[in-house]
Amino acid sequence: MYESYWQKKGDETTVVIPGWQFMSYFSDATRLCWFLEPEFAKQIVRLHNVVGNAVTENRHIVVGTGSTQLFQAALYALSPCAEAEPISVVSAAPYYSSYPLITDCLKSRLYKWAGDARSFSKNGPYIELVTSPNNPDGFARRSVVNGSEGILIHDLAYYWPQYTPISSPANYDLMLFTVSKSTGHAGMRIGWALVKDEDVARKMTKYIEINTIGVSKDSQVRAAKVLKVISDNSEGPNEGDSFFEFSYRVMAKRWKQLREAVQQSGLFSVSDFPPQLCMFLNRVFEPQPAFAWIKCEGDIEDCESFLRGKKILTRGGKHFGVSPKYVRISMLDRDKNYETFVRRLSTIRS
Amino acid sequence: MYESYWQKKGDETTVVIPGWQFMSYFSDATRLCWFLEPEFAKQIVRLHNVVGNAVTENRHIVVGTGSTQLFQAALYALSPCAEAEPISVVSAAPYYSSYPLITDCLKSRLYKWAGDARSFSKNGPYIELVTSPNNPDGFARRSVVNGSEGILIHDLAYYWPQYTPISSPANYDLMLFTVSKSTGHAGMRIGWALVKDEDVARKMTKYIEINTIGVSKDSQVRAAKVLKVISDNSEGPNEGDSFFEFSYRVMAKRWKQLREAVQQSGLFSVSDFPPQLCMFLNRVFEPQPAFAWIKCEGDIEDCESFLRGKKILTRGGKHFGVSPKYVRISMLDRDKNYETFVRRLSTIRS
Numbered sequence: 020m021y022e023s024y025w026q027k028k029g030d031e032t033t034v035v036i037p038g039w040q041f042m043s044y045f046s047d048a049t050r051l052c053w054f055l056e057p058e059f060a061k062q063i064v065r066l067h068n069v070v071g072n073a074v075t076e077n078r079h080i081v082v083g084t085g086s087t088q089l090f091q092a093a094l095y096a097l098s099p100c101a102e103a104e105p106i107s108v109v110s111a112a113p114y115y116s117s118y119p120l121i122t123d124c125l126k127s128r129l130y131k132w133a134g135d136a137r138s139f140s141k142n143g144p145y146i147e148l149v150t151s152p153n154n155p156d157g158f159a160r161r162s163v164v165n166g167s168e169g170i171l172i173h174d175l176a177y178y179w180p181q182y183t184p185i186s187s188p189a190n191y192d193l194m195l196f197t198v199s200k201s202t203g204h205a206g207m208r209i210g211w212a213l214v215k216d217e218d219v220a221r222k223m224t225k226y227i228e229i230n231t232i233g234v235s236k237d238s239q240v241r242a243a244k245v246l247k248v249i250s251d252n253s254e255g256p257n258e259g260d261s262f263f264e265f266s267y268r269v270m271a272k273r274w275k276q277l278r279e280a281v282q283q284s285g286l287f288s289v290s291d292f293p294p295q296l297c298m299f300l301n302r303v304f305e306p307q308p309a310f311a312w313i314k315c316e317g318d319i320e321d322c323e324s325f326l327r328g329k330k331i332l333t334r335g336g337k338h339f340g341v342s343p344k345y346v347r348i349s350m351l352d353r354d355k356n357y358e359t360f361v362r363r364l365s366t367i368r369s
Numbered sequence: 370m371y372e373s374y375w376q377k378k379g380d381e382t383t384v385v386i387p388g389w390q391f392m393s394y395f396s397d398a399t400r401l402c403w404f405l406e407p408e409f410a411k412q413i414v415r416l417h418n419v420v421g422n423a424v425t426e427n428r429h430i431v432v433g434t435g436s437t438q439l440f441q442a443a444l445y446a447l448s449p450c451a452e453a454e455p456i457s458v459v460s461a462a463p464y465y466s467s468y469p470l471i472t473d474c475l476k477s478r479l480y481k482w483a484g485d486a487r488s489f490s491k492n493g494p495y496i497e498l499v500t501s502p503n504n505p506d507g508f509a510r511r512s513v514v515n516g517s518e519g520i521l522i523h524d525l526a527y528y529w530p531q532y533t534p535i536s537s538p539a540n541y542d543l544m545l546f547t548v549s550k551s552t553g554h555a556g557m558r559i560g561w562a563l564v565k566d567e568d569v570a571r572k573m574t575k576y577i578e579i580n581t582i583g584v585s586k587d588s589q590v591r592a593a594k595v596l597k598v599i600s601d602n603s604e605g606p607n608e609g610d611s612f613f614e615f616s617y618r619v620m621a622k623r624w625k626q627l628r629e630a631v632q633q634s635g636l637f638s639v640s641d642f643p644p645q646l647c648m649f650l651n652r653v654f655e656p657q658p659a660f661a662w663i664k665c666e667g668d669i670e671d672c673e674s675f676l677r678g679k680k681i682l683t684r685g686g687k688h689f690g691v692s693p694k695y696v697r698i699s700m701l702d703r704d705k706n707y708e709t710f711v712r713r714l715s716t717i718r719s
Contacts, residue, residue, distance in 0.1 A: 032388025
């Protein structure tokens with residue numbers, strides 16, 4: 020979906036990297052996160068200030084090989100060292116299907132997946148993942164566990180104006196972002212964390228040092244360029260042609276098409292979202308999430324299998340900790356594929 | 370050290386990446402390693418064939434964020450799933466100081482560091498890391514544990530003709546390589562594994578999917594270009610100006626300087642290595658490792674502290690599982706820094 024925008028932008032975001040540049044492990048040995056490219060750090064701060072979606076003052080920036088690696092770095096940094104038992108990691112269902120897989124991948128003694136945050140009632144410390152807007156269902160979220168020893172990780176991958184109204188700058192202790200959802204450059208494998216506590220930022224950096232000895236310089240350089248162009252165009256005279264205007268319009272159109280298709284079919288339902296004022300786009304609109312979270316109504320129990328039979332590939336609710344009557348579908352595919360999907364969906368009858 | 374060569378090569382290895390390219394998570398969805406760029410895979414096979422340092426026939430290639438990530442992917446893939454106890458991971462001392470740190474970082478229940486392979490005598494399955502030429506001491510190695518249930522990982526980061534004579538193509542089940550040691554591009558964070566067993570390659574790919582959802586496309590594209598130029602120049606009419614000729618000469622000069630400095634000082638010793646025929650350079654020479662592994666003779670017990678007092682920064686033997694009388698020093702620093710180091714070393718007296 021984003022490809023066509025960047026094609027239209029032509030050479031503005033092209034990078035040229037000579038063979039002798041960025042050869043070292045180090046980007047800036049004096050920084051806490053010594054493998055973070057200074058120009059990328061600068062553009063991260065600038066973009067958050069332009070969009071107004073996150074507080075960057077008094078935050079350490081840690082770069083990661085996608086926010087996936089940063090999530091693991093956060094678990095490593097936040098787990099108590101001396102505990103006999105692994106710390107519980109929870110998130111309210113439906114939760115991002117990769118969280119349990121990542122958390123339990125190496126059967127760590129530091130932390131373990133403990134499922135749906137809503138049914139979590141164990142005493143003592145725990146880590147709660149708050150994804151807002153949420154993957155898969157698109158709702159804005161707050162922490163739900165009512166414990167005194169909770170440590171929060173805020174995954175804000177989708178807190179950008181093409182997906183949801185930016186009501187105020189997020190101001191949490193540990194916030195994760197990624198270029199794959201903000202600019203569409205999944206292939207770069209670049210994410211960043213804004214971290215209040217210096218010691219946590221240091222431990223996250225340590226994890227990334229042990230895991231991959233830093234993060235691709237080439238992709239950081241490229242990401243810096245893309246973020247710069249987005250900020251430039253958002254502030255400049257061609258504001259109407261800005262990245263977020265373009266992607267907001269595409270998402271608005273796609274959600275309109277989706278709701279029409281759902282209505283035409285009559286077999287499915289999707290949530291309504293309350294409209295809100297976006298301080299960045301200066302406009303009131305309903306959230307238009309990166310995923311459609313669709314429920315099969317009636318007596319279809321396994322929505323994923325049912326839709327597979329109709330040549331629509333989805334991910335079933337079970338992966339997200341809820342009923343198989345739900346499925347998740349990406350709203351970010353190329354135009355042609357998206358058109359095919361809504362056409363197929365609209366013609367399904369019971 | 371490599372920087373000056375790539376500067377001299379000018380634009381030959383420059384990459385230009387437009388903003389709309391390599392946006393997807395996928396490189397080739399039909400491949401086992403679906404995030405491996407096809408051009409990079411092609412250049413890996415070509416370079417191994419040109420240099421003759423590894424068999425690539427009937428091997429799966431898995432790309433990683435440096436060979437560090439591939440080492441973890443290998444541990445994940447080779448650990449038995451159903452065991453009650455973690456599998457032991459061993460390597461003969463002196464071993465690469467990061468192996469124990471990486472292995473035990475998350476306190477996995479799948480595997481655990483079990484120290485020096487030479488003193489390992491437990492029954493049952495184990496994983497042995499064989500680094501050849503070895504980091505830190507530069508010697509060629511074979512597995513040392515005499516067990517029937519050993520699984521081997523061969524770390525061949527330094528099996529390139531600037532460091533050691535290439536006697537024959539390595540032909541092991543699981544071999545790790547990295548651009549940081551072969552071409553000098555540490556900042557790319559790119560490594561690759563040659564894997565015989567399909568199931569192991571699949572599980573390694575799965576680990577990298579869970580850990581970082583693939584590997585930077587930008588760095589793969591750049592690495593492909595650098596490998597291509599190395600192969601082109603090794604085969605072409607300007608063979609004398611080839612990358613391996615250049616780096617062989619620099620290493621030969623530096624080792625000569627090091628041995629002279631050691632002799633002048635009289636306080637230290639370095640190993641001699643038996644000369645061998647290099648099939649690639651078609652020349653008999655002694656290994657000239659990427660690290661100097663220096664022993665303080667006489668009654669200096671803590672060689673690292675002693676040298677720090679002389680303004681020489683090293684890594685002490687304890688990190689590598691042996692006596693603090695040993696230290697490791699990089700032989701790959703920039704010319705100026707290397708000259709300073711040998712000058713300082715040569716003037717140290719008891």
